[in-house]
Amino acid sequence: MAAKSCRKIEVLNQADAILSFIGAAKEPVSIADMARSTGFSVDSCFRQMGTMEELRWVTKIGSGYILGGKIAELRARKKAALEVQRDAINKQLSEMEEE
Numbered sequence: 001m002a003a004k005s006c007r008k009i010e011v012l013n014q015a016d017a018i019l020s021f022i023g024a025a026k027e028p029v030s031i032a033d034m035a036r037s038t039g040f041s042v043d044s045c046f047r048q049m050g051t052m053e054e055l056r057w058v059t060k061i062g063s064g065y066i067l068g069g070k071i072a073e074l075r076a077r078k079k080a081a082l083e084v085q086r087d088a089i090n091k092q093l094s095e096m097e098e099e
Contacts, residue, residue: 012049014040018048019057019067028064 005089017038031049035042037038052058056070 014038014044015048015052015057018045018052019071022065023067023068028066029062030064034065045054063088 001049018040020035021034021037031042031045032044034040034049038045040048049058049060053060053065056066056068058071059068
């Protein structure tokens with residue numbers, strides 16, 4: 001849990017807004033569209049995309065971007081962890097029903 005006095009890191013808020021916009025898009029998103037939608041400068045979006053592309057958070061296709069392999073990996077790991085929890089809960093429920 002974050003401390004009450006914890007200051008927000010604005011670049012992470014920007015990254016979240018950009019990734020949310022890209023994730024909701026049905027086709028690759030241009031930096032100009034990204035900037036227009038998020039209200040961030042083209043330069044800021046361009047720098048974010050450079051870093052996110054290096055981290056594999058996004059993939060460049062033509063002149064646009066889609067969510068990258070790293071995001072898919074994180075989602076798959078979370079899904080697998082939730083499935084393990086679900087299976088454990090289902091096992092406990094079955095055991096309770098047998099009692």
